[in-house]
Amino acid sequence: MRKKTHSPGELQQELVKFFELSLDMLCIADLNGCFKRINPAWQATLGFTTEELCAAPYVDFVHPDDRDATLAEAARLTAGMDTIMFENRYRCKDGSYKWLLWHAHADFQTTLIYAVARDITERKRAEDMLKATAAELTRSNDELSQFAYVASHDLQEPLRMVASFLQLLEKRYDSVLDEDGKEYIHFAVDGAKRMQALIQDLLSLSRVQTGVRPLVPVDCAKIFRDASDNLRIAIAEADATVTCDSLPEIVGDNVQIAQLFQNLMDNAIKFRGTGAVRIHVGAVRRPGAWEFSVSDNGMGIEPQFFERVFGIFQRLQTREQLPGTGIGLAVCKKIVERHGGKIWIESDLGRGATFFFTIPDKKPGTSG
Known part of the structure; x- marks a missing residue:
């Protein structure tokens, strides 16, 4: 069965229909800055008639604050570079302005510019509100x-x-x-x-x-030693064995990283089980970050409480059972998030818990 072929005239009619029906604002302009042809979406969007829009240079309709950028973009087009994702504001007939997003291409054989603009006013308004x-x-x-x-x-x-x-x-x-x-x-x-x-x-x-302090190189091995020294009385009273892997140097807020290590180690001591207490601090290299872990063999946490323990004033035991204010882990979460990382728990009740957290790579001198 032979396929029906379209004559050049029929193809032209189809293109005209698409041009007329498009909800986007299609236009053809000359290199002198005037519209030669526009589709009905222009009048629907701006309120001006086709004759009004084609009677003056298109830059006359551009917001005064956007004219220099628009002329610079037009110069790029005439130099042979396409316009992609350019934004400016066009005046409506009622005096208001609409934000338009542009894609355009210059054809030097016909000395014409072919462009499509999309009304993004609502999106810009939503962005401003956000x-x-x-x-x-x-x-x-x-x-x-x-x-x-x-x-x-x-x-x-x-x-x-x-x-x-x-x-x-x-x-x-x-x-x-x-x-x-x-x-x-x-x-x-x-x-x-x-x-x-x-x-x-x-x-x-x-x-x-x-x-907020500038981020600096932080020696996590020294941070671990200092935290262990600060907790030496609690470690001795719990008869705990505290060990660590070879810990890296990271970039962070050294005061807050020290507080993070100490809070998690203190938490492991506080929520210990009845047997010999073992606490281990580890570190594993991940793409773009270091992943740390603080593991213990203590009483553990039930899965339904994994998120709750990071809330402020959240406690799983009464003050009579265990001392504390219920803020320590909330501080840990804030510190990790300030560094752009994540913190989470893996645990089984009665079989200990492991707190994981990541510290993404950053350059010294930046802020968290």
């Missing part, structure tokens, strides 16, 4: 972090005074206090100390969010 929302969220978070820092800092001294005077009261009037009185003072002192610990942890959390 930027404004993000800026407002950043401002709000900064204010909240600053408030938390100031409030926590200002609360420390009154609490320290309360605890000190209660202890002085207990010491000076020990002989006249009955057992109930001593117990009440003990409860008050304990409450003040727990509040001080909570404030310290809140300060740590706010410092992660507000204390």
Whole structure:
């Protein structure tokens, strides 16, 4: 069966139909900057008639702030370079402006420019709203972090005074206090100390969010030694064995990386099981990042709590069972995220837990 062939005239009619039906703004312009032919989408988008748009140089319809860039792009076209993903604003008949996205090609045999523009005004409006929302969220978070820092800092001294005077009261009037009185003072002192610990942890959390320092080379082997030294009393009391792989040098905030290691190691000691305590810090090279792990043989965590433990004030045990404020792992998560990494858990209840985190490669001097 022979296929039907189309005459040049029929092909021309088909192309004209596509030209007329396109929702995108199609145009043909000369190298002098005037439209020679435009499709109906132009009038539908801008409101000007075909005659009005073709009667003046197209740059006359361009937003004044975009004219230099538009003329520069036109010069690129006449130099033989295609226009790809160029954006500018065109005036509508009602005086408003529409954002257009352009692709264009110059044909030097016909000395004409063939171009297609798409109305992206709604997309640009959505992008502006997103930027404004993000800026407002950043401002709000900064204010909240600053408030938390100031409030926590200002609360420390009154609490320290309360605890000190209660202890002085207990010491000076020990002989006249009955057992109930001593117990009440003990409860008050304990409450003040727990509040001080909570404030310290809140300060740590706010410092992660507000204390942006340039990233520097960090020797993780030294960080591990320093963390082990800081935790030596807790390690000795738990009779724990703490080991590590050969740890790399990374680029990060050295103060926060030290806090991250120490918090995770302290967490492993705190949530130990009944047997001999073993803690191991490892590191594996991944594409574009180092992946660290802090493993223990402690009590472990059930899978449904893997995400919850990283929330602020989230605890799986009561204060009577284990001390703590429920902020330590939230601080770890903030530190890792500030460095552009991820943190997660693998664990079985009663068989220990491994906390993994990644620190992506970065150049010294950049910010997290």
